[in-house]
Amino acid sequence: MRILYFDCFSGISGDMAVASLLDLGVSKEYLLNELKKLNIDEEYKIDIKRVKRAGIDSTYFDVILTEHRHHARNLFDIEGIIDKSDLNKSVKELSKKIFKIVGEAEAKVHGEKLYDVHFHEVGATDSIIDIVAFSICLDYLKIDKVISSYINTGRGFVECEHGILPVPAPATAEILRGIPIYSDEREFELTTPTGAAIIKAVADEFKMDCPLVIKNVGYGAGKRETEKPNVLRVILSDDNQDELFLIQANIDDMTGEMYGYLMDKLFEAGARDVYYTPIYMKKNRPAVTLNVIVSKSMEEKILDIIFTESTTIGVRKIKIDRVELERETKTVETRYGDVKVKIARYKDKIVNIKPEFEDLKRIADENNIPLKSATQVKCEINHNL
Ligand SMILES: O=C([S-])c1cc(C(=O)S)c[n+]([C@@H]2O[C@H](COP(=O)(O)O)[C@@H](O)[C@H]2O)c1
Numbered sequence: 001m002r003i004l005y006f007d008c009f010s011g012i013s014g015d016m017a018v019a020s021l022l023d024l025g026v027s028k029e030y031l032l033n034e035l036k037k038l039n040i041d042e043e044y045k046i047d048i049k050r051v052k053r054a055g056i057d058s059t060y061f062d063v064i065l066t067e068h069r070h071h072a073r074n075l076f077d078i079e080g081i082i083d084k085s086d087l088n089k090s091v092k093e094l095s096k097k098i099f100k101i102v103g104e105a106e107a108k109v110h111g112e113k114l115y116d117v118h119f120h121e122v123g124a125t126d127s128i129i130d131i132v133a134f135s136i137c138l139d140y141l142k143i144d145k146v147i148s149s150y151i152n153t154g155r156g157f158v159e160c161e162h163g164i165l166p167v168p169a170p171a172t173a174e175i176l177r178g179i180p181i182y183s184d185e186r187e188f189e190l191t192t193p194t195g196a197a198i199i200k201a202v203a204d205e206f207k208m209d210c211p212l213v214i215k216n217v218g219y220g221a222g223k224r225e226t227e228k229p230n231v232l233r234v235i236l237s238d239d240n241q242d243e244l245f246l247i248q249a250n251i252d253d254m255t256g257e258m259y260g261y262l263m264d265k266l267f268e269a270g271a272r273d274v275y276y277t278p279i280y281m282k283k284n285r286p287a288v289t290l291n292v293i294v295s296k297s298m299e300e301k302i303l304d305i306i307f308t309e310s311t312t313i314g315v316r317k318i319k320i321d322r323v324e325l326e327r328e329t330k331t332v333e334t335r336y337g338d339v340k341v342k343i344a345r346y347k348d349k350i351v352n353i354k355p356e357f358e359d360l361k362r363i364a365d366e367n368n369i370p371l372k373s374a375t376q377v378k379c380e381i382n383h384n385l
């Protein structure tokens, strides 16, 4: 599984997000060629260079506006530019999802209707390029899961076209509802509305202590130099090449509460799977087999938990092989909103299309409809794919 972890200890902005993915290895030429598909070349130039932030060599990405004409574009105009382009479907969907998050927050903060919000003068082109560039880079990396740290927003005040705003800026605060945030002593805006919308749109989870097998690390520079490194760090974790083991133990002397706790701990520590099977052991004792599937790099951490949190004094370890289908995750628009869908292929043919259960659950809750009805969007998904 390819996991991308966003380490937002100095926050996240649109520029930093794009820069971090370029630093991770996305082809610069590929990104620039894809961006041409937006057909707004005459409005901007792109500056990509290497800079140091508190001694860390990082990639810097900036959009320089070449026109001083004001493009007071609303969400409808921006969706039109994206839809008319030859960008691929996933890039279009993700770009529109991010823009909608920014638009909804601006609408809420300024008390306007979503499609009445005007993305501001300079902001429009800049945000279009940041958001679409990010979507192109993420699509290029073919990531299975995105995890983010808690978000450092910065603190103090920021001056922008509105005048002076508190940090996090009102739109940023609105976007980050429900997401864990914090700030340190730095009196700057570390997370911008665009950065917040990007992370909200793509992160499947927000957690600080995350087991990762580091394959590659990228650093995207923030605009200003601060004492602490003002960079967004991204970590690519890919344990697909890792050897896999099935660890088993037969246990007849634990309580149900202990089994529940043990399973939570094992998943948190990075087990690929944990399951219990009921068995009868020696002396006719009803008991349980603990089964844990784990990659070699996580094995020690998992054994530490088994031996401290269960009563077993030994385990069996079996090396296992897997046959995995090629898979990709797409976001599909439905009448109830966006749903993530996992598509699996066998010999180049689609053999399975599965909407994320969590998204169906959200649809059922938000629309106050039975889960059974939410699962009926499957037909719509097949049609819109
Ligand atoms: O232009 C507008 S409406 C605007 C609104 C807000 C609100 O919080 S409301 C904040 N800002 C500030 O503009 C810059 C640019 O942000 P990007 O996300 O476009 O990079 C940033 O300082 C925002 O806080 C602008």
Ligand code: NI
Residues within 6 Å of the ligand: 106, 109, 110, 162, 171
């Ligand atoms: Ni605003």
